[in-house]
Amino acid sequence: MRIIAGRLGGLQFKAPRGHRTHPMSDRVRGALFNSLGNIEGLSVLDAFAGTGALSFEAISRGAKKTVSIDIDVKAVKVMQESVIKLRIENQCKVVRANASSWSSNNKNMLFDIVIAAPPYDNLQPFVIAKLTRHVKSDGMFLLDWPASEEPPTLNTMKLIDARKYGNAQIAFYVPV
Numbered sequence: 001m002r003i004i005a006g007r008l009g010g011l012q013f014k015a016p017r018g019h020r021t022h023p024m025s026d027r028v029r030g031a032l033f034n035s036l037g038n039i040e041g042l043s044v045l046d047a048f049a050g051t052g053a054l055s056f057e058a059i060s061r062g063a064k065k066t067v068s069i070d071i072d073v074k075a076v077k078v079m080q081e082s083v084i085k086l087r088i089e090n091q092c093k094v095v096r097a098n099a100s101s102w103s104s105n106n107k108n109m110l111f112d113i114v115i116a117a118p119p120y121d122n123l124q125p126f127v128i129a130k131l132t133r134h135v136k137s138d139g140m141f142l143l144d145w146p147a148s149e150e151p152p153t154l155n156t157m158k159l160i161d162a163r164k165y166g167n168a169q170i171a172f173y174v175p176v
Helices: 026-036 053-060 073-086 099-105 125-134
Strands: 043-047 065-070 092-096 111-116 135-146 157-165 168-175
Touching: 026 053, 026 135, 026 157, 026 168, 043 053, 043 125, 053 065, 053 073, 053 092, 065 073, 073 092, 099 125, 111 125, 125 135, 135 157
Parallel strands: 043 065, 043 111, 065 092, 111 135
Antiparallel strands: 135 168, 157 168
C-alpha cells in the first residue's frame, strides 16, 4: 500500500497478510481527503484502523496527530512497524483496543475528524454512535459504509453528504 499525497506521498507501507479488513482503495481514500480539503494542524481519530492508511494519509496531508484503533493483533503490529518506518512516531499513536471499550475509557478525548471504517461483515451501529461523541463541536464524522445500504441515522449528528465509490460509500456528518 502507499500514501497518495502530501509530504509522505508515494511512500509505501505494509498491510497485514490474510487480514479480514477491507482496506480503502486509493481512489476512495484520495476522494475522502480531497473532500476534506485543508486538514493542516487537525487531530484525527481512525477507528477500525486496519492498515493505518487513513492515519498515515492524514499525517502526510498535514494533520497534527492521529490515534489509530484496531482490535486485531496482526493489524496493530503491522501499523506500529509502519509508523516507525514512516518516522511519524510523534504524530501517530496506535492502540490495540475494541472501539467501543476505547470510547468508554476515553470519553473526554475529542478530535477534529473522526473516521470509522468498520468491517462490513460486523457493522455495529451502537459502536458507531458511541464514536460520534469524540467529534469536536466544529468537527466532522466520516463513516465508511456499504454502498448498498443507507447510512445510519446518528442522533447527535446530521448527515450532510454521502458519496458512493463502487461497493463503498463515505457518509459525512457534522454535530447538531
